[in-house]
Amino acid sequence: MKNAPLRVLGTSVTLLDEVQKLARDDLGFAIEFNVQSGVEVMQNGILRPDTYDIYDQWYHSIELLWTAGAIQSTDSQRLALWNDVGPLTKTGRFTDGADLGAGRRPIDVQFIQEDGKLGSQQSRHLSAVPTVHNADSFSYDPRHTPKSQTLGDESWGWLLCDDWHGKVGMNTDPSIGIADMILAARATNLIDFKDIGNLKINEIDELLDKLVQFKKEGHFGKFWANVSESISYMSQRKGRIGGIWSPAATNLRANGQPVRIAAPKEGYRAWHSGLCLSSKLNSEKEDQAYAYLNWWLSGRPGAILARQGYYSSTPAQTRKYLTQAEWDYWYAGKAASEELCDPQGYKIIPQNAVREGGSHKDRMSRIIMWNTLMDEQNYLVRRWNELLSA
Known part of the structure; x- marks a missing residue:
């Protein structure tokens, strides 16, 4: 051994x-x-x-x-x-x-x-x-932002907005994908939840019934299970917005595709x-x-x-293991004093860029919800699987 x-x-x-x-x-x-x-x-x-x-x-x-x-x-x-x-x-x-x-x-x-x-x-x-x-949100291609939406006024509600119809991607993990949809539904006043971190059965039913309808109408372009699948989706013409995590965003940037990680006004999912x-x-x-x-x-x-x-x-x-430029950009919320690389050595952050959402302190002090397993998780997963197969 x-x-x-x-x-x-x-x-x-x-x-x-x-x-x-x-x-x-x-x-x-x-x-x-x-x-x-x-x-x-x-x-x-x-x-x-x-x-x-x-x-x-x-x-x-x-x-x-x-x-x-x-x-x-x-x-x-x-x-x-x-x-x-x-x-x-x-x-x-x-x-x-x-x-x-x-x-x-x-x-x-x-x-x-x-x-x-x-x-x-x-x-x-x-x-x-x-x-x-990390403090997660969603990412999108800023080149295709609808005129009705502006940088600096990002909202979880964008994920259920008609302007992004057919271009929204979601993670298949029920404890993560559902959290994004809860925050989107609340931001658009679609559903009034008592506790977004622990839905009751009637709230699960109300939310999933609406999401199934969204899917049948073609609102969601793709559901993915891992980072590689999300990168593939966003690299396609129909992929414009979704729960793109930081590794996917850095990969896309390394390949020359503009990606903005949203700083939602409602707060982050951590x-x-x-x-x-x-x-x-x-x-x-x-x-x-x-x-x-x-x-x-x-x-x-x-x-x-x-x-x-x-x-x-x-x-x-x-x-101790970051350069001053790396620390300033990733942690301190300052502008990059030089081009910065991802873990694989590809340049992804241009000089003078500022991280969306600001510093470590700023971002982690604005947590609206943690990834979670709810009391009715088994029921939620059954309903979530119905959405995936709808």
């Missing part, structure tokens, strides 16, 4: 080839990335903890894995840089007075409580080690990734697993992911 690779299960959001190579070089042992879609990662994370050593996924899935006994607690005293982790997962807010956001927040499941459940009361033992996060130890982690691999967790807090991988728009949970450490 000692010579077997450390197995990491996760998505293309964080498990980049560049990250894997750097981890192997820095840590000096074999590491194997198993990259799957978000839904597949969650399913296999729950059902097959014997097939991975580390689960790399979003916080909104962690409670399911904990309840299923698929992951074990992480000892914060074995994390050399735990004190450097920012307040977002420790207190729930990036800054005092910032919006907490609706839905399942990372703070809600960060710590192991005395009764063995997950909660917000700080303790030595963690459900996950926070790695990277997410946070974390690393969990499998409940089946072999004791012989434990030291390597903790070395990998500590490496993620060191700032080295955070710098790679910063170049595709993601924020590190240890920004002070990450700053």
